[in-house]
Amino acid sequence: MDPTLLAPGAAISPLVIDVAVRRALDEDLGRAGDITSAATLPAGARARAKLVARKAGTIAGLECARRAFLMLDEKIAFRARHRDGDQVAAGTLLAEIEGAAAPILSAERTALNFLGRLSGVATLTAAYVAKIGNAKARVVCTRKTTPGLRALEKYAVRCGGGHNHRFGLDDAVLIKDNHIAVAGGVKPALDKARAAVGHLVKIEIEVDSLAQLKDVLASGKADAVLLDNMDTKTLAEAVKLVGGKLVLEASGGVTLDTVAAIAATGVDLISSGALIHSAPSLDVALDVEI
Numbered sequence: 001m002d003p004t005l006l007a008p009g010a011a012i013s014p015l016v017i018d019v020a021v022r023r024a025l026d027e028d029l030g031r032a033g034d035i036t037s038a039a040t041l042p043a044g045a046r047a048r049a050k051l052v053a054r055k056a057g058t059i060a061g062l063e064c065a066r067r068a069f070l071m072l073d074e075k076i077a078f079r080a081r082h083r084d085g086d087q088v089a090a091g092t093l094l095a096e097i098e099g100a101a102a103p104i105l106s107a108e109r110t111a112l113n114f115l116g117r118l119s120g121v122a123t124l125t126a127a128y129v130a131k132i133g134n135a136k137a138r139v140v141c142t143r144k145t146t147p148g149l150r151a152l153e154k155y156a157v158r159c160g161g162g163h164n165h166r167f168g169l170d171d172a173v174l175i176k177d178n179h180i181a182v183a184g185g186v187k188p189a190l191d192k193a194r195a196a197v198g199h200l201v202k203i204e205i206e207v208d209s210l211a212q213l214k215d216v217l218a219s220g221k222a223d224a225v226l227l228d229n230m231d232t233k234t235l236a237e238a239v240k241l242v243g244g245k246l247v248l249e250a251s252g253g254v255t256l257d258t259v260a261a262i263a264a265t266g267v268d269l270i271s272s273g274a275l276i277h278s279a280p281s282l283d284v285a286l287d288v289e290i
């Protein structure tokens with residue numbers, strides 16, 4: 001791994017990257033490899049190429065792109081001109097690649113798929129973060145991710161200035177409305193959860209009314225509360241009611257048009273699955289120069 005390509009403070013395991021990139025290359029190369037390059041390229045052909053952002057955005061996934069090329073030929077030179085987390089203008093040169101032509105062309109689509117997808121997530125996240133300005137709230141993602149790419153997509157959120165919610169069901173307890181229904185109410189759900197988990201495990205519970213929030217406060221057994229689909233007036237009342245005793249997360253109905261007003265209510269976190277599941281890929285290209 002080249003740590004200089006990662007966004008400052010947004011570390012990710014090199015194993016996560018290698019597993020994802022190898023799986024993607026295997027999917028693309030199939031059983032016979034790149035038969036187009038094998039059939040058309042002269043033996044020993046070499047190439048120089050440029051990775052370019054065709055549209056403005058926030059970059060994420062440069063290490064994934066680098067690994068895609070080097071997995072096919074470790075002698076390929078990958079010279080980055082930017083790093084993840086950088087905001088770039090349309091037409092910006094992101095990296096230069098030089099080496100054997102066949103592996104460069106064979107890895108092209110895999111490299112662009114990762115770079116475009118992750119930069120799209122980072123770009124949309126950066127737009128949400130910019131909307132809330134200096135508000136204390138953090139913009140966080142959810143578990144609404146692409147299967148198999150969660151760690152990479154959550155890394156991209158961090159590249160865009162956002163923060164991560166739990167990575168999986170084993171990270172923390174998050175008692176949702178269906179859990180409450182089956183457990184028999186807010187109090188029994190919290191009682192059972194607190195009795196079952198260790199002292200380092202945080203407990204968050206979802207509520208959709210101030211009445212439920214009061215039950216949570218009375219229990220004294222939650223660390224955080226997810227305020228589900230509440231309007232800004234109710235969110236502000238919830239913030240006043242809690243008085244800083246619990247971490248408050250607003251979720252549901254969060255868009256670029258509403259996030260600033262939600263942040264102004266004083267909540268601590270604003271979560272949105274859209275950061276990942278609705279992010280359009282950033283347009284990036286590989287331009288080959290012979």
